[in-house]
Amino acid sequence: MNLPKPSLRVVFLLAVLVPLIGAFLWLALTSGPLAPVPVTLTTVEMRPVTPTLFGVGTVEARYTYRIGPTYAGRVRRVEVQVGDRVEAGQLLGEMDPVDLDDRVAAADAALRRAESGVVAAHAQVGDAQARRDFAGAQVARYEQLLLSRTASEDTAEAKRQEAQVAEAGLALAVANLESAEQDLVRVRAEREALVQQRANLRLIAPVDALVVSRDAEPGSTVVAGQSVVEVIDPSHLWIDVRFDQLGAGALRADLGARIALRSLPLDTLPGEVLRIEPRSDAVTEEFRAKIAFSTLPEPLPEPLPRLGELAEVTVALEPLEPAPALPNAALHRRDGQLGVWVLDDGGPRFAAVETGARDLEGWVQIRDGLASGDRVILHSRVPxxxxxxxxIVERIPGLPR
Structure with a gap:
């Protein structure tokens, strides 16, 4: 049987199409949708994981002093402005004394009068003692004269009566002296109270502090306990932080922390957990804790962390016992289930796992689904x-190692 001889045109088309089809298949199998996906592998390791807690809080002053009068009055002057640094004992302001200075002057006069009264009472006691001693001597003399019958009984009795009167006069003088001394104590106490009230009109800084609020101006009327100037101790700042209750059971005092202020998100400051508040928020399901700055540079920075500024706090908890762990990047969620991709007969297979604690280095504990030494896919170029x-490659360009 003789086959028809192919025409030159057919040969030419085959010569062109066969290489094109081969190139297309090669591209499809090497770099197209049928090409193998480059992946990197990792191994499940037995290692301790240090869980962490993350919370957001606000900067607060540990010691705040609201300085104001102890009774209602008018502000006379305020010597400081917001942002001023003050020293302990420095005058911050003063209240109007009204008539308090005159009352102190009157108390001074009353005190001097009471002191003079005590001096006069002492003199009266001395006079009464002299009269009593003289009367006693006269009684003894006339008793002797009565025995020698050179004085009458009536005369001796008169001398005894004079001695009794002198004794009563001495008792009266002593009583007057005690009364004068008590009156002096009362007047001195009243004067001290007025002087203390006058001193309380001077608003004094209790510690080296920073002025954060000026709540009243000269001429304003304030009531007892109302703040005129508010200052804080700038060397004692802390952060009031809220942590999710989930996983916060291991939180305790003295743990280290890293603080990132909202104004300086790229810098972190060292801190420590000072205390955990005894009450938690049942609505937000959060714990509250106080995080203190471990160190603040000396001299203190300008400006200080601003009160009320938001801060992000990360607390590293106690390390857990070594357990199977792998990098967090190997975990994927498929159809609502968390797991990893493992190689099974050369192809990927999704295996569900149960995870545990995580740390800041990106490691996560595997409680179930994998064992130490298992190799899983860490990164892939496409899903x-x-x-x-x-x-399997050593590294995928453009992806982390």
Whole structure:
């Protein structure tokens, strides 16, 4: 049987199409949708994981002093402005004394009068003692004269009566002296009270502090306990932080922390957990804790962390016992289930796992689903699916190692 001889045109088309089809198949199998996906592998390791807690809080002053009068009055002057640094004992302001200075002057006069009264009472006691001693001597003399019958009984009796009167006069003088001394104590106490009230009109800084609020101006009327100037101790700042109750059971005092202020998000400051508040928020399901700055540079920075500024706090808890762990990047969620991709007969297979604690280095504990030494896919250039061809490489360009 003789086959028809192919024409030159057919030969030419075959010569062109066969290489094109081969090139297309090569591209499809090497770099197209049928090409193997480059992947990197990692190994499940036995290692301790240090869980962390993350919370957001606000900067607050540990010691705040609201300085004001102890009774209602008018502000006479305020010597400081917001942002001023003050020293302990420095005058911050003063209240109008009204008639208090005159009352102190009157108390001074009353005190001097009471002191003179005490001096006069002492003199009266001395006079009464002299009269009593003289009367006693006269009684003894006339008793002797009565025995020698050179004085009458009436005369001796008169001398005894004079001695009794002198004794009563001495008792009266002593009583007057005690009364004068008590009156002096009362007047002195009243004067001290007025002087203390006058001193309380001077608003004094209790410690080296920073003025954060000026709540009243000269001429304003304030009531007892109302703040005129508010200052804080700038060397004692802390952060009031809220932590999610989930996983916060291991939180305790003295743990280290890292503080990132909202104004300086790229810098962190060292801190420590000072205390955990005894009450938690049942609505937000959060714990509250106080995080203190471990160190603040000397001299203190300008400006200080601003009160009320938001801060992000990370607390490293106690390390856990070594357990199977792998990098967090190997975990994926597929159909609502958390798991990893493992190689099964050359193809990827999704395996569900149960995870535990995580740390800041990106490691997560595996409680169930994997064992130490298992190799799983860490990174892939594109999302995987079961049965997809993969190619194991050392590193995928553009992705982290």
């Amino acid at each position: 995987l699916r079961p049965g997809r061809r993969v190619e």
